[in-house]
Amino acid sequence: xxxxxxPKARLxxxxxxxxxxxxxxRLLDAKPRLFVKRDDCTGLYFGGNKARxxxxxxxxxxxxxxxxxxxNGGVQSNFVRQTAAASAKLGFEFHGVVANPLSGTDxxxxxxxxxxxxYLLDGIAGAHMHQVDDDGPLTDAKVAELVSEMKAKxxxxxxxxxxxxxxxxxxxxAECALELLAQFSEMEIxxxxxxxxTGSAGTHAGLLAGLRYAGSDITVLGVSxxxxxxxxxxxxxxxxxxxxxxxxxxxxxxxxxxxxxxxxYVGAGYAVPSDAGTAAIRTAAQTEGLALDPVYxxxxxxxxxDMVVHGELAxxxxxxxxxxxxxxxxxxxxxxxxxxxx
Ligand SMILES: *Cc1c(COP(=O)(O)O)cnc(C)c1O
Numbered sequence: 001x002x003x004x005x006x007p008k009a010r011l012x013x014x015x016x017x018x019x020x021x022x023x024x025x026r027l028l029d030a031k032p033r034l035f036v037k038r039d040d041c042t043g044l045y046f047g048g049n050k051a052r053x054x055x056x057x058x059x060x061x062x063x064x065x066x067x068x069x070x071x072n073g074g075v076q077s078n079f080v081r082q083t084a085a086a087s088a089k090l091g092f093e094f095h096g097v098v099a100n101p102l103s104g105t106d107x108x109x110x111x112x113x114x115x116x117x118x119y120l121l122d123g124i125a126g127a128h129m130h131q132v133d134d135d136g137p138l139t140d141a142k143v144a145e146l147v148s149e150m151k152a153k154x155x156x157x158x159x160x161x162x163x164x165x166x167x168x169x170x171x172x173x174a175e176c177a178l179e180l181l182a183q184f185s186e187m188e189i190x191x192x193x194x195x196x197x198t199g200s201a202g203t204h205a206g207l208l209a210g211l212r213y214a215g216s217d218i219t220v221l222g223v224s225x226x227x228x229x230x231x232x233x234x235x236x237x238x239x240x241x242x243x244x245x246x247x248x249x250x251x252x253x254x255x256x257x258x259x260x261x262x263x264x265y266v267g268a269g270y271a272v273p274s275d276a277g278t279a280a281i282r283t284a285a286q287t288e289g290l291a292l293d294p295v296y297x298x299x300x301x302x303x304x305x306d307m308v309v310h311g312e313l314a315x316x317x318x319x320x321x322x323x324x325x326x327x328x329x330x331x332x333x334x335x336x337x338x339x340x341x342x
Contacts, residue, residue, distance in 0.1 A: 001178060001214060002248040004171050007059035011086050012051035012172075013043035018183040021321070023287040030308050033318045035189060036290065037180060040297075040325040045085030045121060048078050048325025049203050052172030053164035054086045060168055062090065066158035068150050072097040072139050074271060075131070076295065076329045079163050079200075081118040084127040093155075095128045097142045099135040101271045107332075117332035163200025165235075167242030173206025174213060174243070180320070181214055189320075191218055193313045196322035197300040198222030198232045198261050203324060205239035208259065212252035221313075222261040223303040225296050226270035229263040236261070265303040271295045273336050276302035281330075281337075293326030294333050300324075 021034040028034075042051035061069055069092040071083040080096040087094035098119070100108055107113040114131075122129055130146070132138040143159060150157040161169060184191065198204045201222075208220040224232045236259045244251055267274025277298035284290040284301050292298045304321050307313050330337070 003175055003178060003210070003213070004246050004248050006056050006168060006171055006246055007063045008055045009058040009062060009086070009090055011044050011055050011058065011089065013041065014052070015179045015183065016041045018180065018187065018189075018320070021288050024284070027283070027287050028305065028308055031311070031314055032192075032308070033189070034308070035191070035318060035320045036288065037194075037320055037322045039176070040291070040323045040327065042325070044082055045125065046081070046325070046328050048082060049173075050079045050082040050164050051086075052176055053169035053202055053206070054082060054172070056171045057160055057164045057169045058086050058090055061092065061158040061160075064156070064158055066092065066156045068093045068095065068155050068157040069160060070095045070097065070143055070146050070157055071160040072135070072143055072162065074098060074101040074135070075114055076118045076271065076332050078118060078326050078329065080127070081121050081125075081328065083160055083164070084122045084125040088125050093128070094126070095130065095146050096122055097130045097132060097139055097146070099132050099139055101135060103133075105272065112334060113332045117328045117330070121328060163202060165200035165202025165205070165239060167239060167244070167246055170202040170206030170209070170239050170243055171246055173203050174210030177207050177210025177216070178214055181211070181216055189318045191318040191320045193219045193221050194320045194322055195221050195223065195300065195304050195307070195313070197225050197296040197324055198236070199225050199296065201232060201235035202239055203322075204232075204261075205236045205243070207322070208236065209240045209243055209252050209254055212254055212258075213247065213249070219260065223265050223300040224261050224263040225299055226266060227263070229261040232261040232263070233259045262303060265299045265306070267299065273333060274299055274302065276306070278336055280305055290323065291327035291330065292323070293329045294336060295329055296326045297324055
């Protein structure tokens with residue numbers, strides 16, 4: 001099935017594996033069969049979901065003949081890390097504008113939080129990094145300043161959409177939907193639900209729209225990692241609308257009630273570890289050998305475990321957890337995982 005004619009850069013290792021989580025299912029005494037889609041294994045500098053979206057975002061940057069890419073996010077942004085690597089690989093100069101999302105907490109001043117994990121990887125990939133004091137006006141001002149500075153030097157800057165989540169980037173997850181449907185039929189899996197994290201929401205939007213494009217009615221259930229559910233649903237809706245001109249075939253219809261997000265597992269806020277998330281990270285590692293992260297997939301797994309245990313996803317035989325990556329951020333939170341010897 002032809003998805004889109006948008007230009008694409010090859011960056012991700014696909015198809016990623018779809019694997020059963022038998023040990024986890026045994027631990028939970030789960031009725032449904034549980035599977036994990038390994039998008040932590042997309043390659044590109046420690047992997048993660050931004051690789052698929054960046055294939056289309058960087059395809060656009062190439063087609064616009066840009067020579068500089070600018071992206072913004074948190075200090076521990078997986079998006080900035082993978083965009084830095086994609087830029088290096090494709091020959092762009094890269095500038096990352098990052099803010100600490102945890103001002104007001106112990107992490108704000110933590111030298112570990114501000115220097116290791118994703119931030120360390122950004123520098124190794126040759127990124128020019130700019131730390132600013134907030135992710136609002138000061139970030140916008142810094143990005144605008146870099147754009148004018150680059151233009152004054154005769155360069156052509158390209159500002160990547162936040163989280164690579166616009167109608168172009170989301171096409172990477174529509175593609176993942178087709179990839180999953182092929183794996184479901186090959187492996188004889190009939191999922192009722194796919195559970196994933198909803199942040200900047202391009203992953204959710206692309207996956208949902210891609211499934212509907214291909215005629216599948218599998219429920220996509222987003223677990224918010226930051227804002228209230230209604231805000232996330234609106235983000236998903238806007239991105240699906242933004243995808244409209246980019247389909248090769250008939251534009252899929254996605255109704256408002258088809259956009260489903262729970263905000264029960266955010267905890268204290270974006271990037272603040274939750275006890276349930278921390279416990280879920282240990283559970284996933286100790287049953288399936290999966291590396292999750294405190295910002296996204298740990299909280300999503302906390303929701304997944306809770307909903308499986310309470311039979312909330314039981315209207316089908318099989319359930320899929322989309323592993324979107326993020327493990328490099330683990331190293332920014334050493335206090336959370338202090339080792340007890342023995
Ligand atoms: C960015 C990210 C998400 C959320 O994806 P969005 O498309 O921004 O909603 C989930 N998990 C990880 C590890 C991420 O880096």
